[in-house]
Amino acid sequence: MSANPEREAEAGGSNPQSIAKHTQHAVEQASSWVLRFASLIPSGDVLDLACGGGRHARLLASLGHHVVAVDRDAAALERCKGQGIETMLCDLEGADAAAAWPFPPERFSGIVVTNYLHRPLFPFLFQASAPSGILIVETFADGNARFGKPSRPDFLLQPGELLKQAARHADLGIRVIAYEDGYVAAPRPAMIQRICLARVAAGEQQGTLFALGT
Numbered sequence: 001m002s003a004n005p006e007r008e009a010e011a012g013g014s015n016p017q018s019i020a021k022h023t024q025h026a027v028e029q030a031s032s033w034v035l036r037f038a039s040l041i042p043s044g045d046v047l048d049l050a051c052g053g054g055r056h057a058r059l060l061a062s063l064g065h066h067v068v069a070v071d072r073d074a075a076a077l078e079r080c081k082g083q084g085i086e087t088m089l090c091d092l093e094g095a096d097a098a099a100a101w102p103f104p105p106e107r108f109s110g111i112v113v114t115n116y117l118h119r120p121l122f123p124f125l126f127q128a129s130a131p132s133g134i135l136i137v138e139t140f141a142d143g144n145a146r147f148g149k150p151s152r153p154d155f156l157l158q159p160g161e162l163l164k165q166a167a168r169h170a171d172l173g174i175r176v177i178a179y180e181d182g183y184v185a186a187p188r189p190a191m192i193q194r195i196c197l198a199r200v201a202a203g204e205q206q207g208t209l210f211a212l213g214t
Helices: 016-029 032-040 055-062 074-080 119-128 161-168
Strands: 045-049 066-071 085-089 108-114 129-140 174-184 190-199
Touching: 032 055, 032 108, 032 129, 032 174, 032 190, 045 055, 045 119, 055 066, 055 085, 055 108, 066 074, 074 085, 108 119, 119 129, 161 174, 161 190
Parallel strands: 045 066, 045 108, 066 085, 108 129
Antiparallel strands: 129 190, 174 190
């Protein structure tokens, strides 16, 4: 999963001083989208899918979550290790996504996916979100080829695609908190699509408040 050319990798050791240093580095390097909405994630386990070197796993762990960091790159997972982070070596891009998916329904209070797209996994991501859970997704979108890789359609979201995915799973109580689709200049020029979703528990559709922040 971290084989994606845009997957970040942070160096780091396993001693306490190194962990503290690279936790701070992870917070500084985290996606602004993830930083904006991470505080909405309720207490519980959080999945960082295609975690790479762990910038978001460390951020989420620093917020008090137990993080399950999944990637198919063993070297990246070594860099991801830290207090509160459970690493899992797993390749989820086989022919049978249902057989490869290792988590039960309603497992996570939060799920974060950045700079990674494998469309067959969307149903499992929604199902793995617990009631009142938060799903944060941010990756490259159609038009990114003009700025570099990824450029293949398989790795680029089409206009409105994340909204359509949310609508397909409305029966699970999926609610859109925020959505953006367009050009960003930093950390480098790219076309990006991103969404923050909540799986609202039954009976809580009305009156549920989410602080959007800035």
